[in-house]
Amino acid sequence: MAKTLFEKIWDTHVVKTIDGGPAVLYIDKHFIHEVTSPQAFAGLKKRGISVFRPKQIVATADHNVPTIHQELPIKEELSRLQVDTLKKNCAEFGIELYGLGHPFQGIVHVIGPELGITQPGMTIVCGDSHTSTHGAFGSIAFGIGTSEVEMVMATQCLLQTKPKLMRINVEGKLNNGVVSKDIILYIIAQISAAGATGFAVEFAGSAIRALSMEARMTICNMSIEMGARCGMIAPDETTFHYLKGRLFAPQGINFDEKIAYWSTLYSDEAAKFDKEININAADIEPMITYGTNPGMGIGVSGHVPELSEINEKEKPSFEKSLLYMGLQPGTNIKGKKVDYVFIGSCTNSRIEDLRMVASFVKGKKKADNVEVWVVPGSKQVEKQAIEEGINKIFEEAGFNLRQPGCSACLGMNEDKIPAGKYCISTSNRNFEGRQGPNARTMLASPLTAAAAAITGEVTDVRELI
Amino acid sequence: MSKSINIIKSTAVPVNIENVDTDQIIPARFLKATTREGFGENLFRDWRYNSDGQPKKDFILNNPTYHGKILVAAKNFGCGSSREHAAWAIKDFGFDVVVSSFFADIFKNNALNNFLLPVTVGDDFLQKIFSAVEKNPETEIEVSLEKQTISIPETGEQDRFDINNYKKTCLLNGYDDIDYLLSIKNEIEKFETSTN
Numbered sequence: 160m161a162k163t164l165f166e167k168i169w170d171t172h173v174v175k176t177i178d179g180g181p182a183v184l185y186i187d188k189h190f191i192h193e194v195t196s197p198q199a200f201a202g203l204k205k206r207g208i209s210v211f212r213p214k215q216i217v218a219t220a221d222h223n224v225p226t227i228h229q230e231l232p233i234k235e236e237l238s239r240l241q242v243d244t245l246k247k248n249c250a251e252f253g254i255e256l257y258g259l260g261h262p263f264q265g266i267v268h269v270i271g272p273e274l275g276i277t278q279p280g281m282t283i284v285c286g287d288s289h290t291s292t293h294g295a296f297g298s299i300a301f302g303i304g305t306s307e308v309e310m311v312m313a314t315q316c317l318l319q320t321k322p323k324l325m326r327i328n329v330e331g332k333l334n335n336g337v338v339s340k341d342i343i344l345y346i347i348a349q350i351s352a353a354g355a356t357g358f359a360v361e362f363a364g365s366a367i368r369a370l371s372m373e374a375r376m377t378i379c380n381m382s383i384e385m386g387a388r389c390g391m392i393a394p395d396e397t398t399f400h401y402l403k404g405r406l407f408a409p410q411g412i413n414f415d416e417k418i419a420y421w422s423t424l425y426s427d428e429a430a431k432f433d434k435e436i437n438i439n440a441a442d443i444e445p446m447i448t449y450g451t452n453p454g455m456g457i458g459v460s461g462h463v464p465e466l467s468e469i470n471e472k473e474k475p476s477f478e479k480s481l482l483y484m485g486l487q488p489g490t491n492i493k494g495k496k497v498d499y500v501f502i503g504s505c506t507n508s509r510i511e512d513l514r515m516v517a518s519f520v521k522g523k524k525k526a527d528n529v530e531v532w533v534v535p536g537s538k539q540v541e542k543q544a545i546e547e548g549i550n551k552i553f554e555e556a557g558f559n560l561r562q563p564g565c566s567a568c569l570g571m572n573e574d575k576i577p578a579g580k581y582c583i584s585t586s587n588r589n590f591e592g593r594q595g596p597n598a599r600t601m602l603a604s605p606l607t608a609a610a611a612a613i614t615g616e617v618t619d620v621r622e623l624i
Numbered sequence: 625m626s627k628s629i630n631i632i633k634s635t636a637v638p639v640n641i642e643n644v645d646t647d648q649i650i651p652a653r654f655l656k657a658t659t660r661e662g663f664g665e666n667l668f669r670d671w672r673y674n675s676d677g678q679p680k681k682d683f684i685l686n687n688p689t690y691h692g693k694i695l696v697a698a699k700n701f702g703c704g705s706s707r708e709h710a711a712w713a714i715k716d717f718g719f720d721v722v723v724s725s726f727f728a729d730i731f732k733n734n735a736l737n738n739f740l741l742p743v744t745v746g747d748d749f750l751q752k753i754f755s756a757v758e759k760n761p762e763t764e765i766e767v768s769l770e771k772q773t774i775s776i777p778e779t780g781e782q783d784r785f786d787i788n789n790y791k792k793t794c795l796l797n798g799y800d801d802i803d804y805l806l807s808i809k810n811e812i813e814k815f816e817t818s819t820n
Binding site for chain 2: 171174175177178179180181183185194195197198201202206208211222223237238240241244286287288290301302303304305306307309310313314315316317318320322352353356357383384386388452473475476479569570571578588590591592593596597
């Protein structure tokens with residue numbers, strides 16, 4: 160029977176199905192971090208049980224770590240307590256921890272792939288909604304709550320209802336200045352922040368196939384921003400090439416054997432999806448958000464919608480959003496002054512993102528009215544940026560290159576955008592208060608963010624390249 | 625946390641805002657606890673309080689006219705971050721049921737795992753609840769998990785909601801998913817052997 164990519168992986172991970180209920184799904188890899196794990200460990204202790212398969216869990220500290228002076232003790236007491244608790248729990252239960260100071264430390268969704276832990280055909284979970292990132296390798300990867308973290312720790316399984324299946328085909332060639340972040344912001348703007356709720360989404364089509372692994376991760380990362388249970392892309396030569404030689408990827412003959420299996424992971428021609436959406440890559444321009452959910456995105460040459468363009472039922476939330484953002488309906492987004500530029504997060508903090516920004520800003524200086532933070536996704540990304548001299552380019556441009564962590568994506572550490580200020584951010588969420596109380600976030604690609612850093616305002620990067 | 629739920633009859637608190645994400649339910653800066661308790665204090669923190677900590681008079685949770693064990697929310701409730709702290713905060717504040725026409729997936733699971741019942745109703749019925757409660761804050765709503773019904777006894781209007789049989793049995797009896805998974809550990813081990 161013809162199967163989708165999702166079904167091929169799902170079917171081989173179902174331990175059993177409960178009558179009239181969910182399936183028991185086996186989980187191959189489990190990533191944990193300091194914020195959503197302490198209560199799960201506490202739950203195990205309360206029940207007096209141990210971690211079932213500690214070798215299948217990898218831990219890091221990322222959400223609330225400082226991004227300067229990581230060599231010093233964390234100043235903020237509660238953050239320090241969470242990071243210390245993770246350290247203690249990992250030691251007690253025999254879990255590998257890439258904590259602060261470790262050469263592999265970084266954002267959980269950056270380190271999994273770069274270490275070769277994330278592989279095609281796997282089921283992967285983490286107590287973080289952006290776990291969908293790992294789907295870029297052709298795996299079923301999704302975010303879970305803390306009770307579920309505890310379940311996976313205790314049994315390596317979860318109870319899951321099979322989602323509906325959607326395929327989004329992006330065909331054709333991208334315009335100059337348009338990158339993978341623009342593709343996903345465009346898709347979410349088309350189908351809304353709830354447009355894929357209840358679905359597992361496969362991204363396909365020639366424009367997706369042409370993307371690098373890191374660019375694919377950006378797309379899958381934001382699947383959750385349209386409500387999707389997970390996002391995935393069938394593995395191909397690009398995937399195999401990326402994985403080859405990575406520390407925890409299979410080596411030698413094992414790798415070749417794995418490729419034979421991974422090569423079977425695609426949706427069969429006759430496979431059925433509950434929904435298909437077709438997107439023409441040529442229709443996409445550099446995107447930016449103007450509102451307070453990721454579906455409120457427009458092309459950078461466009462304008463904030465007029466009230467008359469919004470359907471009646473959505474008017475109250477639209478108006479609430481604009482009030483928060485301090486924007487008027489109908490205004491052009493281009494030329495809007497910005498105060499901060501944040502380049503980082505599990506969406507766009509990988510070496511290719513930093514290279515993209517560096518090649519654009521080389522020899523340029525940031526505008527006086529802007530503060531620019533670049534937060535690499537991991538220690539390895541940071542190291543590579545230094546080796547390639549990217550740090551020098553940033554320094555000369557007046558950008559502040561910091562140390563790895565989630566940082567201003569969610570402002571759990573000190574990296575917060577002040578109230579009322581506008582921040583062009585390469586992260587994934589523009590929710591009210593996400594980057595700090597009353598901070599105003601505009602989501603964009605690393606290129607569009609870099610252009611704004613130089614001009615001090617929302618800029619159409621196509622005019623500068 | 626009170627375990628097992630069946631019939632909940634209570635007045636309701638309407639939060640008629642669409643796309644309420646979990647950052648609004650509980651902002652990230654309040655996720656630093658290592659226990660599950662006390663998150664209710666910061667439920668809807670930035671909508672509920674000014675930056676100086678003073679309650680915002682116009683937010684519904686600060687209006688004593690509205691109270692009860694049922695939170696009535698608009699479409700796409702609980703989207704965004706997977707933080708279970710959102711479900712903990714709602715439960716800790718004193719709600720046992722959240723009603724909406726559409727829940728985000730992860731939030732729904734988190735709610736169920738905390739014996740906070742997410743009830744999905746049709747758009748029209750949701751509007752009826754909003755109107756009834758806004759007109760008379762003392763309007764009671766009755767939810768029966770056993771019958772899978774939600775009604776407004778005052779007007780006699782009623783809607784049905786879906787829940788799978790497994791989860792229903794768990795909630796009625798106070799069982800956790802984790803209890804179930806632990807009970808089939810030998811089957812899980814067999815599965816591991818068969819796939820290796």
